[in-house]
Amino acid sequence: MQKSGADLVFTNGRIYTLDRGRPWASALAVKAGRIVAVGDEGAVGPLVGPDTRRVDLKGAMLMPGIVDVHAHLMMGGQAELFELRVPPTASVETLIARVGERAAETPEGSWIIGGQWGSNLLPELNRAEALAKLDAVSRGRPVMLRDDTYHNRWVNSEALRRAGVGRDTPDPEKGSIGRDPATGALTGMMIETAAGIVERTIADSGYYTEEMDRAAMARSIATLNSFGVTAFLDAAAMQPILAALKGLDDRGELTAWSVSAMPAVEPSFMFGIAGDELIALREQYRGAHARPDFVKVFLDGVPGARTAAFHEPYLPDPVLGCCFRGSTIVTVPDLIRWVGKCETLGLGVKIHCAGDAAVSQALDAIDVVRSFNGPTKLVHHIAHASYIAPSDIPRFAELGVAADLSPFLWYPTSFLEGHKLAMGEERAQRFWPNRELLASGALLAGGSDWPVMPNPDPWNGMEGLVTRKNPSGEFPGASLWPEQALDVATALEIFTINSARAIGLADTVGSIEIGKSADLIVLDRNVLEVPADEIANTKVLTTWFEGRVVHEHA
Amino acid sequence: MSTPDGSLVPVTILTGFLGSGKTTLLNRLLRRPALQGAAVIVNEFGEIGLDHLLIEASEEQFALLDNGCICCTVRGDLVGTLKELDRRSREGETPPLTQVLIETTGLADPAPILHTLMAEPELGRVFRIGSVLTTVDVVNGLATLERHPEAAKQAALADRLIVTKTDLADGEAVRRLEARLAALAPAAALTRALNGEADFDLLERPVAEPGAEPERLAGWFDEAVSAGTHECAAGHRGHAHAHPGEHHLHGIRSYSFVIDQPIEWSAFAQWLEYVAALKGEDLLRLKGLVHVTDDPDRPLLLNGVQHVFHPPARLDRWPSADRRTRLVFIVRDIAPEAIEHTLVKFAAVNAASIHPPQRSAAA
Numbered sequence: 001m002q003k004s005g006a007d008l009v010f011t012n013g014r015i016y017t018l019d020r021g022r023p024w025a026s027a028l029a030v031k032a033g034r035i036v037a038v039g040d041e042g043a044v045g046p047l048v049g050p051d052t053r054r055v056d057l058k059g060a061m062l063m064p065g066i067v068d069v070h071a072h073l074m075m076g077g078q079a080e081l082f083e084l085r086v087p088p089t090a091s092v093e094t095l096i097a098r099v100g101e102r103a104a105e106t107p108e109g110s111w112i113i114g115g116q117w118g119s120n121l122l123p124e125l126n127r128a129e130a131l132a133k134l135d136a137v138s139r140g141r142p143v144m145l146r147d148d149t150y151h152n153r154w155v156n157s158e159a160l161r162r163a164g165v166g167r168d169t170p171d172p173e174k175g176s177i178g179r180d181p182a183t184g185a186l187t188g189m190m191i192e193t194a195a196g197i198v199e200r201t202i203a204d205s206g207y208y209t210e211e212m213d214r215a216a217m218a219r220s221i222a223t224l225n226s227f228g229v230t231a232f233l234d235a236a237a238m239q240p241i242l243a244a245l246k247g248l249d250d251r252g253e254l255t256a257w258s259v260s261a262m263p264a265v266e267p268s269f270m271f272g273i274a275g276d277e278l279i280a281l282r283e284q285y286r287g288a289h290a291r292p293d294f295v296k297v298f299l300d301g302v303p304g305a306r307t308a309a310f311h312e313p314y315l316p317d318p319v320l321g322c323c324f325r326g327s328t329i330v331t332v333p334d335l336i337r338w339v340g341k342c343e344t345l346g347l348g349v350k351i352h353c354a355g356d357a358a359v360s361q362a363l364d365a366i367d368v369v370r371s372f373n374g375p376t377k378l379v380h381h382i383a384h385a386s387y388i389a390p391s392d393i394p395r396f397a398e399l400g401v402a403a404d405l406s407p408f409l410w411y412p413t414s415f416l417e418g419h420k421l422a423m424g425e426e427r428a429q430r431f432w433p434n435r436e437l438l439a440s441g442a443l444l445a446g447g448s449d450w451p452v453m454p455n456p457d458p459w460n461g462m463e464g465l466v467t468r469k470n471p472s473g474e475f476p477g478a479s480l481w482p483e484q485a486l487d488v489a490t491a492l493e494i495f496t497i498n499s500a501r502a503i504g505l506a507d508t509v510g511s512i513e514i515g516k517s518a519d520l521i522v523l524d525r526n527v528l529e530v531p532a533d534e535i536a537n538t539k540v541l542t543t544w545f546e547g548r549v550v551h552e553h554a
Numbered sequence: 555m556s557t558p559d560g561s562l563v564p565v566t567i568l569t570g571f572l573g574s575g576k577t578t579l580l581n582r583l584l585r586r587p588a589l590q591g592a593a594v595i596v597n598e599f600g601e602i603g604l605d606h607l608l609i610e611a612s613e614e615q616f617a618l619l620d621n622g623c624i625c626c627t628v629r630g631d632l633v634g635t636l637k638e639l640d641r642r643s644r645e646g647e648t649p650p651l652t653q654v655l656i657e658t659t660g661l662a663d664p665a666p667i668l669h670t671l672m673a674e675p676e677l678g679r680v681f682r683i684g685s686v687l688t689t690v691d692v693v694n695g696l697a698t699l700e701r702h703p704e705a706a707k708q709a710a711l712a713d714r715l716i717v718t719k720t721d722l723a724d725g726e727a728v729r730r731l732e733a734r735l736a737a738l739a740p741a742a743a744l745t746r747a748l749n750g751e752a753d754f755d756l757l758e759r760p761v762a763e764p765g766a767e768p769e770r771l772a773g774w775f776d777e778a779v780s781a782g783t784h785e786c787a788a789g790h791r792g793h794a795h796a797h798p799g800e801h802h803l804h805g806i807r808s809y810s811f812v813i814d815q816p817i818e819w820s821a822f823a824q825w826l827e828y829v830a831a832l833k834g835e836d837l838l839r840l841k842g843l844v845h846v847t848d849d850p851d852r853p854l855l856l857n858g859v860q861h862v863f864h865p866p867a868r869l870d871r872w873p874s875a876d877r878r879t880r881l882v883f884i885v886r887d888i889a890p891e892a893i894e895h896t897l898v899k900f901a902a903v904n905a906a907s908i909h910p911p912q913r914s915a916a917a
Contacts, residue, residue: 334831
């Protein structure tokens with residue numbers, strides 16, 4: 001017999017809908033995983049049947065699940081399950097000591113993989129003496145430590161040996177192998193594409209098994225759910241990631257909506273087929289909740305390693321000289337070709353642009369495509385829309401390009417310290433013009449870039465959007481360009497309905513409206529009423545995905 | 555340089571769908587005095603039926619014909635074959651090269667052959683693109699054009715269209731086919747062949763190529779630009795207008811622009827780069843005569859096939875008194891408005907100086 005009533009009814013809540021037409025409600029009803037009524041007790045009462053589960057929210061705040069516009073799930077899960085975790089604020093001494101502890105419990109011959117050291121430590125680590133210290137604690141185990149940008153690796157001599165890297169090994173294209181300036185000896189620092197030499201060695205050794213991939217993805221999704229995230233875009237989805245998402249979805253174990261961005265070229269930190277070859281497989285990995293609908297293009301690197309492309313030069317450097325501006329790794333015509341091709345295939349493009357010149361170039365390319373092709377429903381993303389030339393700010397809205405705000409670096413961090421070393425204090429501080437972007441009408445979408453952020457906790461990101469101060473208490477008293485602060489309501493939109501629009505799921509998620517997926521979270525506080533510097537302490541008490549509980553706070 | 559007078563050797567491409575009569579045409583052409591000493595590249599000797607002309611087969615790939623022509627089959631790549639022809643000619647093994655004719659297979663896309671000639675620097679020092687000759691037979695032509703995108707592309711890329719087998723159909727059928735062809739390639743010269751005999755002086759017709767006499771070039775652009783207006787105004791392509799779904803065969807259409815204002819070459823070159831990057835596959839052909847600001851007395855001649863462009867050739871003088879920039883497009887699914895809009899936006903062209911596109915009958 002078919003049930004006539006709702007499956008689930010929430011009452012007595014402070015329901016923040018993110019629907020501007022009806023921002024608040026006190027009750028809602030769910031049936032077959034979809035929202036069927038929103039309003040007050042009277043609106044849901046008629047839907048209560050004998051089998052309806054009733055949840056009395058007792059005045060708690062309920063809102064739609066969070067949408068993370070930029071995360072790397074496999075890496076996040078792997079880091080959580082299998083790797084040595086060191087905070088980016090750790091000193092060199094701490095980093096080395098932790099490797100020593102790990103080496104003592106690691107079987108002989110096995111890899112020690114960990115991270116993430118602050119990229120501001122790069123000059124200190126990029127020396128033969130530092131490598132000698134790392135070797136001394138490694139007990140002969142190969143060690144690879146990722147930095148907080150995920151673009152660079154610091155490895156020990158055993159890892160270099162296994163990767164076949166010696167003093168005579170030439171730098172790879174678009175990367176460099178660290179050498180001591182005094183002696184030319186290797187330092188173990190592997191910058192940009194050089195990182196791939198070691199990563200590939202590990203992948204080829206069979207270190208990662210299918211079981212690990214599956215466990216990592218499942219763990220990642222559980223972690224996202226625990227922070228209230230119920231939809232995400234995987235920002236560099238290689239074949240094992242697409243396969244794991246589809247596999248989980250087919251088993252009914254995918255507890256978030258997933259959109260995947262397939263890399264146009266093999267990224268430096270993940271390995272396997274990419275570009276046309278990978279894109280051609282997308283339909284076989286499509287599922288009810290698994291949508292390979294984006295392509296990822298890396299246009300430059302990161303400011304701390306001086307690999308981001310800027311209009312103005314970096315500070316003088318003994319190797320790079322006085323006037324180095326970084327460079328983009330894809331030409332404008334090639335970018336035009338990619339965007340054009342993706343639009344033909346119905347795919348959005350997420351373009352990594354860390355420097356302002358990369359942002360300009362991406363906008364230029366999209367401008368060309370728009371000028372020839374006219375309007376589109378696809379939303380392209382400029383990822384890490386952070387250093388932006390003032391004249392480019394209005395172009396986001398004009399071209400319908402989403403500003404992917406990730407990772408949460410809109411407050412003082414070790415990244416910012418690295419940027420100051422690379423381009424000077426004043427320029428480094430002109431980071432994340434969020435308020436100007438908002439005023440220009442741009443679509444701002446929030447993301448974690450996890451595991452670049454050690455966890456995908458969006459409440460940390462939202463507090464930072466509002467305070468421009470580091471929520472952890474690090475860098476006390478310091479704020480980053482406070483004029484760019486946003487209000488809480490805007491921060492909530494950025495992490496829900498805006499991100500849903502950006503990833504093409506606005507009809508399904510991002511707000512509490514009839515017909516949308518019952519992806520709902522109950523919070524331990526009303527984030528619109530608490531002091532701004534307490535938003536990051538928010539705990540998600542319960543997370544529902546399609547009306548099922550997928551997380552409950554212990 | 556391989557020709558006796560040191561100029562580049564023109565390479566003519568003869569294409570046409572299966573059974574459209576290109577082999578018959580080639581056979582007749584080879585008997586013309588104008589083709590004395592030409593080298594002919596075919597896919598198979600047997601296909602062309604040259605046995606009666608064959609006087610000496612020194613080795614499998616190359617054959618000397620009794621009219622002095624060299625005939626060879628493509629084994630491996632076209633680049634290698636052309637280089638070998640040049641080498642033999644330079645070393646005196648064969649008579650000096652005067653011109654080359656390439657006969658494609660019936661299903662071939664001529665664009666890659668053009669790309670090879672444009673993109674290979676070594677070939678560019680010896681050879682130049684002559685013209686693309688496309689045969690279309692009046693019996694099956696219309697159906698073939700509609701059913702096979704390959705055939706429509708062969709016609710769209712043509713400099714000269716030869717309507718064959720006109721003896722096998724009535725005048726109305728010929729006129730309908732010619733209307734279709736004029737829509738696909740309004741700038742192409744149109745010739746009828748009767749019993750395999752055509753106006754073989756067609757090889758002397760004007761064509762937009764750097765080696766051409768300036769007067770011929772001027773003639774080509776005048777015809778190309780006026781072709782569309784004339785057809786549109788005359789409205790005698792009633793058949794096409796009556797069936798909107800058939801307007802653009804496989805989306806292929808042609809139009810041209812006239813620009814009064816001198817062109818800033820650097821901006822224009824950037825626009826070209828953009829259009830080639832985004833629309834290369836659908837930009838079947840672009841020919842242009844460009845008045846550039848930095849050398850107003852010497853126009854640039856543009857020649858592009860899909861994403862590949864010849865380095866623009868600078869002519870010594872304007873071919874006629876008309877010093878306006880003229881651009882002739884044959885495209886698939888590119889609206890003229892997109893070209894006009896982007897010329898204004900990226901090529902620094904003032905909107906007021908671009909004349910509304912001269913639409914062909916297909917527009």
